[in-house]
Amino acid sequence: MIYLDNNATTKIDPEVLETLLPYLQEQYGNASSIQHRLGREANAAIEKARQQVASSLNVKDKEIFFTSGSTEAINTVIKGVFDNYQRKGKHIITVKTEHKAVLTVCEQLEKQGAEITYLSTDASGAIDLDELSESIRPDTILVTLMAANNETGFIHPIEHIAMRCQEKDTLYFCDATQYIGKEKIDLAQIPIDILCLSAHKIHGPKGVGALFIRRKSKPIQIEPLIVGGKQEHGFRGGTYPVHAIAGLGKAIEIATPSTSINELRDYFEAQIIQRIPETSIYCKEQLRTANCSNILFKHVRSSELMVNLPEMAIASGSACVSGDRNPSHVLKAMGYADEDAFCSIRFSLSKWTNKEELDRALLLLESACEKIRSQSPIWSMYQSGLLD
Known part of the structure; x- marks a missing residue:
């Protein structure tokens, strides 16, 4: 073949596989069971992976949250922002070429009263940055626009998009699933507010991803999509897939x-x-x-x-x-x-x-x-x- x-999806890297296998075999403890050694070892693996993701993006460890992948992150962010920012407004901006995960969530929210602006593109897939700025209104609560298109590979000017959103005091959520590992990114330099990625696009395991939420003086308010225990400081419930998270950490560390x-x-x-x-x-x-x-x-x-x-x-x-x-x-x-x-x-x-x-x-x-x-x-x- x-x-x-x-x-x-990508084939898992042998280094990633070697990293995650012990957490399926010898070190199989629940990362929330820190009362015993196996649980503490699993918890340490989670925090190491968090540091690896944070280091790759040049952000703080506490700004990284683990998910099952970008689709979950997209649902969490768009629905969570809509639920929490209705006092400001119900207006969301996206682009017609976005991933179906984004477009489908937006279609759902329209039925709940959201007003969605779908920006057009030219024949190359590029948006008009001035049109983006003009579309941001006082009641705009979120701009959701990917970094790189999954079908064409077209790269959006995310730094300029982030700056336009910052000027208008509007949250910018970037789906970087197809961008991470292929292009360098430094979130200390690019004022993206929220960003998501998936491990299986960078030779990591399927079923795991990461969500970056910038810590600001006025905290970004997003309700959890999955509730349960107090994992991820209450932001995402459920038993940690330690092996997958460890694999994500290694995959993003070696992605060049x-x-x-x-x-x-x-x-x-x-x-x-x-x-x-x-x-x-x-x-x-x-x-x-x-x-x-x-x-x-x-x-x-x-x-x-x-x-x-x-x-x-x-x-x-x-x-x-x-x-x-x-x-x-x-x-x-x-x-x-x-x-x-x-x-x-x-x-x-x-x-x-x-x-x-x-x-x-x-x-x-x-x-x-x-x-x-x-x-x-x-x-x-x-x-x-x-x-x-």
């Missing part, structure tokens, strides 16, 4: 942005453009995460292409909507037609992707596209100029 679906991935991606894209007719790359001239490439294969349906490529792990969009028969909401929001959105494939590399794999992938793609197009009356009409 040629695995090029790393934006969906790589220029070699960027070079491999550029090679892959150049070869596709050269060898397969009528292909184009979304956001090619924009700042993107180094590992992500979303490519349009004109009049080759992604569903059909993937059927013809059983040896490859690739995606037609976000993993969370892989069963959705609708075209990508991200590409649609960027202004692309349904037909183009249906004919687009996301390739996402990792630190273990190599040139030999990509060369094999190119041969398979070239053959599959040629086969599909040779049997397609739509392709024949397109070549004859009868179809756009």
Whole structure:
């Protein structure tokens, strides 16, 4: 299997696996049972991981909270802010290209009286920063806008977004799930108020993530989504998955942005453009995460292409909507037609992707596209100029 679906999830790093295994075997204590040694060892592992995450982001340990991943964090933050800030207002700002976790929560809150502004983007996925500033009102309680898009890799100017929100005294929540580990980030320099991440995007275990909530003179008020015991100082109940949290700590500690991935991606894209007719790359001239490439294969349906490529792990969009028969909401929001959105494939590399794999992938793609197009009356009409 040629695995090029790393934006969906990544293979666990051997160092991470080695770190977490003892907490499933010898050191299996409950981190809340600090009356005995096994419990204290588990608790120490939790706090070490908290320090590792905090150090990576350059924030305080007490500003880090563990979750089951970014979807839980997104639900916690958006719903929690809405519940606690209604005296100020019910207005939330997001973007049409956000992850479905954000958009679905916003749709739910609209039914509860929230007013949501969905900012548009240009063809590259970029928002107008002036439009963002103008959209922030006295009753705006939250701006929720990701750092890097999960389908195209497009990187938003999060520092400028944070400064615009700070100027307007509005909370900024950044979903950095696809950004962490691929780009450097220093939250001591960027005034983001709240940020989330997931371990399994950076070669860590599934089912664990972290949420950063900045400590301010006027504390940010967010109600817990999951209540129970007093774990995470009462912010998130439930028995700690010690092994997973320890794995997250190690994964973020060793995550390093790589220029070699960027070079491999550029090679892959150049070869596709050269060898397969009528292909184009979304956001090619924009700042993107180094590992992500979303490519349009004109009049080759992604569903059909993937059927013809059983040896490859690739995606037609976000993993969370892989069963959705609708075209990508991200590409649609960027202004692309349904037909183009249906004919687009996301390739996402990792630190273990190599040139030999990509060369094999190119041969398979070239053959599959040629086969599909040779049997397609739509392709024949397109070549004859009868179809756009």
